[in-house]
Amino acid sequence: MQQQLLSLAKKVLVATCCIALMYSCKKDKLTTDNNNGGNGGTTSGGTTALSNEDSLKYLMYNIMQVSYADGGRTPSKGLPTYFWYNSVPTLNPLDAKYSTADVLLRTIAGYAINPTTQQPYDHYSFLDRTGVLTNKLMNGVSASRNVMATTGDIGMEYAPVWDSQNKKVRLFVLYADKNSPAGQKGVTRGWEIVSFNGVTKFDTTATFLNQAYNAILNSSSVTLGFIRNDGSSYTTNLATGTYNVNPVAFDSVLTMNGKPVGYFVLYTYSSVVNSSGQDTYTKTAIDASFSKFKAAGITNLIVDLRYNGGGAVTTAEYLDNLIAPASAAGKVMYYYQYNDKLTAVASSIGLESQVNFSSTAGGMNLSNVFFITSRNTASASELTLNNLRPYFTNGIHLVGDTTYGKPVGFIDFNISMFDSTHTQKYLADLYAINYATTNANHSGGYYTGIPTDPGAQAADRVNVPWGNTTYDDNLILINSYLNGRGYTLARIESLNNFLQPIKSATLHTGFNGMVDYRLSQKIQNGLK
Structure with missing residues (x-):
């Protein structure tokens, strides 16, 4: 299996955050010597056409499990970045059973088991395919790094609650960013949403909850009817927009x-x-x-x-x-803890x-x-x-x-490539666990x-x-x-009677994690 990965890596240059992860020549051709586990027709010593998704799977796997620095071409000096890399067996990222990079990522994340909970440690790692999250966290702007993605949002969050007294579901604003389209119209915590796009009949079914979410937070615009904290009514249209985040x-x-x-x-x-x-x-x-x-x-x-x-x-x-x-x-x-491979070279590549x-x-x-x-x-x-x-x-x-x-965090890896026309194509930002932290008492x-x-x-x-x-x-x-x-x-x-969120309803309160963009830059400098 290692030989398969080495062969696939012959035409790949892998780097880190803010360095484009790209093929050094045509993106859609990779050597596949002795590769019997990939998808698509292959022959010994031949080539196979790779989709963008296969490219993402391959690059993601190498960053996490082989070496972020050279695509796994020198495994004796390999620098896998995944915190639990040594719990994961050797996998073929192009195997057809991994239908998407997300499926492959979930597979990798399932191997390291917490003995206390008997569940995987890693229920955190994910791919940001639009760059919206990365730009919001790194630059404080609610816009996508991917020009093909929808830009901005309305800048608020809400929660469905069960009103046992009146036997009905009600929707309440949890918070709004003051600089966002919602915040600019005065929307704030405690306002009740009594209608969206004319819908006024609310219930606890999954169908309704999904309908509400898609209309309010997953569309380019929505018309909302509110009852303000002072009891007055207010109806307005909110369209997604770009703004400087005010946390x-x-x-x-x-x-x-x-x-x-x-x-x-x-x-x-x-x-x-x-x-x-x-x-x-x-x-x-x-x-x-x-x-x-x-x-x-x-x-x-x-x-x-x-x-x-x-x-x-x-x-x-x-x-x-x-x-x-x-x-x-x-x-x-606080202290950082990395995997053993990164710890051994931390000072030379700029990891504090x-x-x-x-x-x-x-x-x-x-x-x-x-x-x-x-x-x-x-x-x-x-x-x-x-x-x-x-x-x-x-x-x-x-x-x-x-x-x-x-208690663990990410180093952002921006994965992109050059296609056959030498045009750089953004694929995703990889957020896979790279380090743990403890305080001054090592707690x-x-x-x-x-x-x-x-x-x-x-x-x-x-x-x-x-x-x-x-x-x-x-x-x-x-x-x-x-x-x-x-x-x-x-x-x-x-x-x-002090309404509380429905426990079974998902609150879309955003990102769960910590990202060290500074370490990303330090790794980049360490490669030069």
Whole structure:
């Protein structure tokens, strides 16, 4: 099998993120000596025509399992990038049983088994075939890197809820990006969607839920009818658009126990610097929130990550430097762990073993930091809170629900090729697990999630606006804690009995992961 892969690699040049992964001559012809497992007719020493999908399968497999640096032509020096590569047997990526690259990727991801859960460790790896996610996370822009793909989105998320009192399904906005088409029209958390494209009859069937999703989040435009938080009606058309991502869905200075408390909501971790090294709107928005908090003289901070599926590690690091105590300055923030092959050459190809807090970290002098979390809080957002734990004595708190559980991350590999006309063709961005992280105390491995503080579990009341200390269970518990009563839940019963999402319904709250685009660049430089 190894000989088959070596033969196939004769005309392939494999590189890494932002380096086009391309064939060095015609993309549709690869040598296939002794290849009996591929699809399409082949002969000994002959050639076979490869589809774009076969090309993607082949290149993806080599990046993960053989060597990102030379297409597997020198296996003794091979550098597989997949974190669990040694659990995967040798496979033929062109075997007909792998109908798509996604099927092959799921097969690879199924081999490394977590002994605690008896399930595969890897339920994270995926392909981004449009480049939309990559551009949003790396450059903070809601547009595709693939010019053939639909550009932009409407910039909001919603949840279906079951109203047991009125025996019906209702749809509520979870959040909206302030810069997005939805945000520009004032759409925000707690607004009820009462119609979409004229549809007003809602139910819990899969057919309806798919119809709603496709109309609201998977189309180029939609007409939505709302009931605002003040009870007024509003109908508008929302069309997808390109915008600079503003991850801060809400911020405010609250009063708890007679003192100012900073509160802000981050729905994603788009990078604070783009691929050109320039500051993004993400950094601008975060800086504005912290300037507000510093001016108010806060000593307690609430970071609401209940819908944050992670993103760029640069943003996690930036937040940690803002939040950390001064005693953390210059000390270890977190450690990287790679597979054995990459670890052996890490320094020579630019892969760092650890990240430290900046020398200027810590200017807030915070007594307590509360993170509001849920099963949607994943990876880079988990990294943020885990990094801070060694530097706060009983000062890092989790309220809400256990996090998603993803202590591992990605290096983005942009896979593209040149066709027979020498035109570069984008195929996909590969997000396959490349590293794990631990904090300064070497604590990590939270594959089943990070639990809340004892007694700090809280329901997510989706019809409650941001920052409402009367009806938001999470803020009620935090207020109680700061008033010396521990986590005690006491609230006024009203506001439609506090509606919660239907557990069986999928929330499309975005990406679950953490990506280190900086490592991608370092690997690229290490190849030169």
